[in-house]
Amino acid sequence: MKLQSVVRHATSRAAKRRLPAVAVLGAAIAAAVGATVLPAGAARAQATPPAQQKTQVPGYYRMMVGQLEVTALYDGYIDLDPKILKYTSAREVQSLLARMFVESTPGMQTAVNAYLINTGRNLVLVDTGAAGCFGPTLGRIGENLRAAGYAPEQVDTVLLTHLHGDHACGLAANGQPAFPNATVYVDKADADYWLNETTAAAAPKDAQGLFAMARAAVAPYQAANRFRTFNGGAGAEPIPGVRAVPAYGHTPGHSGYVFTSGKDSLLLWGDIIHSHAVQFRRPQVAIEFDTDSHAAVITRKRILADAAKGQLWVGGAHLPFPGLGHVRRDTAGYSWVPAEYGPIRTDR
Numbered sequence: 001m002k003l004q005s006v007v008r009h010a011t012s013r014a015a016k017r018r019l020p021a022v023a024v025l026g027a028a029i030a031a032a033v034g035a036t037v038l039p040a041g042a043a044r045a046q047a048t049p050p051a052q053q054k055t056q057v058p059g060y061y062r063m064m065v066g067q068l069e070v071t072a073l074y075d076g077y078i079d080l081d082p083k084i085l086k087y088t089s090a091r092e093v094q095s096l097l098a099r100m101f102v103e104s105t106p107g108m109q110t111a112v113n114a115y116l117i118n119t120g121r122n123l124v125l126v127d128t129g130a131a132g133c134f135g136p137t138l139g140r141i142g143e144n145l146r147a148a149g150y151a152p153e154q155v156d157t158v159l160l161t162h163l164h165g166d167h168a169c170g171l172a173a174n175g176q177p178a179f180p181n182a183t184v185y186v187d188k189a190d191a192d193y194w195l196n197e198t199t200a201a202a203a204p205k206d207a208q209g210l211f212a213m214a215r216a217a218v219a220p221y222q223a224a225n226r227f228r229t230f231n232g233g234a235g236a237e238p239i240p241g242v243r244a245v246p247a248y249g250h251t252p253g254h255s256g257y258v259f260t261s262g263k264d265s266l267l268l269w270g271d272i273i274h275s276h277a278v279q280f281r282r283p284q285v286a287i288e289f290d291t292d293s294h295a296a297v298i299t300r301k302r303i304l305a306d307a308a309k310g311q312l313w314v315g316g317a318h319l320p321f322p323g324l325g326h327v328r329r330d331t332a333g334y335s336w337v338p339a340e341y342g343p344i345r346t347d348r
C-alpha cells in the first residue's frame with residue numbers, strides 16, 4: 001500500500017471510529033511496512049546489539065570570521081605531566097584541574113591544533129602539527145586537511161607561530177615538503193635561535209632533539225628558496241592583511257597572527273596557553289618548555305588582556321579542539337568562552 005493511501009485510509013477510519021487519527025495512522029504505517037506494533041512502554045528485544053563504533057568524527061571544524069573562512073584542523077593530542085607547570089604548587093594545579101573536570105592521569109590531555117584560513121586570495125596554514133615527531137597520538141593534519149575539502153598542494157602560505165616540533169614537523173614528509181607550493185614564514189628571532197648549529201650544540205642534551213626537528217622541518221623549503229623570516233617587532237605583515245603579533249618568551253620569536261575582515265579579527269596565538277584549566281585562571285603559571293618563562297608570563301598577561309579587551313576571536317594551538325572562542329576577563333583571571341557549533345553563517 002502506498003503511503004498516501006495509508007494516510008487517507010487511516011484518517012477516514014479514525015473519523016468513523018472516533019479514534020485519534022495519529023494512533024490509527026501509526027498502526028497503519030507499521031502494518032504497511034511489516035513492523036510489529038508494540039504496546040506502549042514495551043522493550044524491544046534485540047538479539048545482538050550493534051557494536052560500539054569507537055571512532056571519532058573527522059578532526060576539522062569550520063566557521064566564518066567576517067569574509068574569512070577559518071578551518072580548525074586537529075593534529076591529535078599529547079598527555080602532559082602536570083608537574084611541568086611552573087610558578088605554582090601541585091596542590092593548586094590539582095584543584096584547578098578538578099574545577100574544570102580535567103583528568104591528570106596518565107597526563108593532562110592537550111590538543112594540538114592548526115588553522116587553515118581561506119582569505120579568498122590566499123590559502124594560509126598556521127602551524128602544521130607534529131607529523132611523526134612525538135608519537136602516534138599526533139600527526140593528523142594532512143588527513144584532516146583533506147577531510148576538510150582541501151589538498152596540501154593548494155596551501156600557498158604557511159605561517160609558523162614558532163619552531164617547536166609540534167608546530168613545525170608537519171612541514172616535511174620524508175625529507176620532502178608536505179606543502180610543495182607553500183612559502184613558509186617565521187619570526188627571524190625564532191629562526192636565528194632554532195636553526196643555529198652553535199646554539200644547538202650549546203643547549204642541554206635533552207633539548208638538542210628540538211633543534212634537530214626544527215632544522216629538518218624547514219630544510220626542504222630552504223632548499224627550494226621558499227623559507228622567509230620577518231621582523232615581528234616592526235609590525236610585520238608576512239602576507240598582505242595578516243599582521244604578526246610578537247609574543248616572545250615561550251620561544252625567542254614566538255608570534256601570533258591577526259587576520260582581520262571588516263569589524264572582525266581572529267588572533268591565532270600559538271602557545272599562549274598550554275593548560276586551559278590552569279592558565280586562564282592563573283596566567284602567571286608557566287611551563288617548562290618555555291625558553292624564557294618570565295618573559296612568557298609577561299607576554300601571556302598582555303595577550304590575554306588584549307584579546308579580552310578587543311573581543312577578538314582567538315584560535316589556540318593547545319586549547320580544547322577546535323580551540324576557537326573568546327577570552328573574558330573575570331574577577332579571578334580570565335575565562336575561555338568556546339565557539340558554538342553551528343552552520344556556516346554568511347549573513348553576519
Ligand SMILES: [Zn+2]
Nearest residue numbers: 164250271289
Ligand atoms: Zn611550543
